[in-house]
Amino acid sequence: MRGMDSSEISVQPPTQTRVGGPTVSPVPLAGESPFGALPGESPFGEPPRLTAPVRNLRKRIGSGLAVVVAAVAKFFAAIKGLLLVVPKLKLLTTSGTALVSVAAYSLFWGWPFAVGFVLLLFLHEMGHVIALRREGIKASAPMFIPFMGAVIMAKSLGENALAEARVGLAGPILGSLAAAGVAVAGALTGSTLLLALAYVGFLLNLFNLLPVVPLDGGRAMAAMAPWMWFVGFAALVAMAFAFPNPIMLIIVLFGGMETWRRWQQRKTRSLEQAAYYRVSPRNRLLVASVYIGLIVALAFGMHETHVLSSAGHSFRSI
Secondary structure (H helix, E strand, C coil): CCCCCHHHCCCCCCCCEECCCCEECCCCCCCCECCECCCCCCCCCCCCCCCHHHHHHHHHHHHHHHHHHHHHHHHHHHHHHHHHHHHHHHHHHHHHHHHHHHHHHHHHHCHHHHHHHHHHHHHHHHHHHHHHHHCCCCECCCEEECCCEEECCECCCCCCHHHHHHHHHHHHHHHHHHHHHHHHHHHHHCCHHHHHHHHHHHHHHHHCCCCCCCCHHHHHHCCCCCCHHHHHHHHHHHHHHHCCCHHHHHHHHHHHHHHHHHHHHHHCCCHHHHHHCCCCHHHHHHHHHHHHHHHHHHHHHHHHHCCCCCCCCCCCCC
């Protein structure tokens, strides 16, 4: 080719002819290169051929494109695999945090009691999940937090205060039924471990019925008498003084912030707030009946399953 760099083309020097003595170079004809055929051209008039460097460059470009295409294909294959794994991540989150909680509780109560306690927490939270899905709201699987319980994530708790009350009470209802089942099993088998586990299950659900948000009792009060939030918050503060520990202080902090936020929203007296807290007298009575009935049943269950232990608060010796 005519524009090719000379460093990339091997050019042979012109042939020399010896005519009876001194060396004489042949004279090129008009229009002819002094070196014979032009670089890249055949001396026999054939079309120019690609040199080795050009062919190598094309091979490199082709190989590079193949590598890029393969990388893109692997990337989309990985994305597809991740999308298939995402539904399983929720299960991994629930099971993983449950195992961590079991390990944490077992340091104080032993493995059998820790496993049973986490299962009771799971059933309590699943009551909320089932109620949310019945309201048409997507809810995450429970995630466990050692010494704090468990939480679920949802965009809302319902369209109005009555729906919020149903969601709030669903957890203690299913949790109380689970604790009652453990109590029956303990009574039939004479297992003090199961009776102690049932007692803690009843206590857990009763504590959640304190009428202060974000506890379940506070959500029930949203449909009955929101002013009871302050009564529940006062009871929570009293419990924090009677049984001081970091967990109670955290609950008091969040309870105070949530109670104040909701009360400020109520004071706006907007149409949206009025519609949210508008509950018929019949439904108020129904929510109150379930709420009070749960408190009575849980107190009775705690009385029947109370187990004395010589090891204090440890259930290892039961």
